[in-house]
Structures are given as C-alpha cells and as structure tokens.
Amino acid sequence: MMSTEFSNTELANVGAMQWGTQMKIAVILPCRNEEGAVGTVVRDFQQYLPAAIIYVFDNNSTDDTAKEARDAGAIVLTEKREGKGHVVRRMFADVDADVYLMVDGDDSYDISVAPELIGRMVDENVDIVNGSRRLEEVDAYRPGHEWGNKFLTGPVGLIFGREFDDMLSGYKVFSRRFVKSFPQFSSGFEIESELTIHALQLQMPTAEVETSYRDRAHGTESKLNTFADGFHILRTIYQLLMQGRPLLAFGVIGILLAGASVVLAYPIFVEFFATGVVPRIPTAILCTGLMLLGFLSITCGFILDVVTKGRQEAKRMRYLAIPCTRSLLEQSVS
Secondary structure: OOOOOOOHHHHHHHHHHHHHHHOOEEEEEEEOOOOOOHHHHHHHHHHHOOOOEEEEEEOOOOOOHHHHHHHHOOEEEEOOOOOHHHHHHHHHHHOOOOEEEEOOOOOOEOHHHHHHHHHHHHHHOOOEEEEEEEEOOOOOOOOOHHHHHHHHHHHHHHHHOOOOOOOOOOOEEEEHHHHOOOOOOOOOOOHHHHHHHHHHHOOOOEEEEEEEEOOOOOOOOOOOOHHHHHHHHHHHHHHHHHHHOHHHHHHHHHHHHHHHHHHHHHHHHHHHHHHOOOOOHHHHHHHHHHHHHHHHHHHHHHHHHHHHHHHHHHHHHHHHOOOOHHHHHHHHHO
C-alpha cells in the first residue's frame, strides 16, 4: 500500500514509472521553429514520464529546433511536408508504442499532468484522453481563438455527440488501437477535429482532464491563422459530416430545396385554384426543378448512408482487432 502522505502528482509519477516498465509509452511532439521551448518541454517529460521515449518531429524548422531537442535527449525525426496534419500522419505511421501522448512543443501546456492523463487511460481503459485547456493567463488565447474553439466544438458535439469541451486542444493521449485504426486525410490544424470525430464516429470510450494553459514560451510564435485555419477546420468538419452522416447532410439540403420550392409555388397554386390559369411559367418550372433536386438529395442521402454504415463497420472491426490498453498491460504483466 502506498502512503497517503504522497501528493496526487507523486502518486501519478509512481504509476507512470510502473507503466513504463510494462508498456511502451511514446511522447510525440510536432514542432516547427520552437527552439526557445522544445528543450524545456523535453526535459519536463523526462522528469514526469522518465520511462517514456520522446520523439520530436521537426517540420521544416528554420531555427535550431532539431538541435535543441536532440541536445535535451529526444529522438528527432523530420517531416518535410509542412502542416500539422502531415506531421501527425508521419508520427502515427513511424512510431510504435502502446500509449501515445501528443502535445505541442511550445511549452504552453502543463506537462506535470501527463501521468494523470495516462492514468485515466489505463484505469478507465479508454482510447483517447483529451486535455481540456484552463487559462492561467488572460493572453494565452489569441483574439478570436477562444470564441472560434467554442464555435467549432459546438456543432461537432451536436452532430456527432458531445464528449469534449475543448476539441481543438493539442494535448491528447491515444491508445494503440486508436492510432493504428485512424484513417487520416487532413494536412493542417484541422487534424484536431478529425481526431475527435474519428473517436466519436466509432463510439470509442473517451475521457477529458482539465489542464492549465499558459502563453507560449518567449521567442516563439503561433503558426495558427485564426481565420484561414478556422475556415479549414470548418471545411473539414463539413467534409466529415458528408462522409460520416450523409443522410443528415443531404437530408438537410433536400429539405431546404423542397421548402424553397413550396414557398415559391404557393402563390402559383393559390392563383391557379382561383382562376384555373397557371401564371409565371418560369417560376413553376423552377419550383418543379427544386422539388426534384430535393428528392434526389434525400435519395442520395439514404444510399450513401447505407454505404457509410458498411465503411464504419469495417473501421470498427479494424479497431476491435487491435488489443485495448488494458489487454496490453495484462499481457505484459503475465
């Protein structure tokens, strides 16, 4: 039995050391021009997750990011295609581990809670633990970022299920079966949305832990463009909606088209029943076309929904074919 005199952080660190002897834990850091912060982040992980292997993926940095990371003791790999999505794709493909902890290399997240995040994954046997950001500094979020995060998280929760309060957080822990069953398509910061929707579509067990969030380290700057990347994220959510919930997506379009047809046709019908004459022939033709398009859209939604369910079943079977974290831990102990 452990003494109750230990703090929660100390207990979590003891657990992290024990897991490290039984499971392979990989810390993966996507970095571009983070020489002022990456060394501190790597050393903090060495302190709080001493048994973990730390990988820094350098995304065409023009400064000494790679050197600082290597000097701090990380394994440095390179991804030439610029964009966080490309880096994450390379990370998931090249790194083999039982548990993956991904965090931005700008020293804005609280590394001390890393053992707690992994502990939630192991104890509750979930596939993704999200580090929900709690602001420590007023200026930690750039103008528009907090509002944009809520604006994008809301629709995803409404459509796919509300499991996370901070979908766009860069601090996440993944199980092996999440990583190796993730069919990634995005190339930029929209990767955070795709990761979340993948978990929600397959109805994976999830958890969320509140973590402190501060301004990035001095001398580093954000690569996130509020409006451009926000548009890309919104576009990705729409594309994933079309792929994952086609009946909803095409059904809404069909209802809107049919509704427009009825609104435009109403005065035509009123005048026809009153006079027996069909007025405004072009408008009547337009109404007919809109109604036909509406029915075609709904029909496409039904057909694509059947196809999508088949694809989701295939992804679900691939996901279930990979042992869960609890099973990996039990196998290593035995």
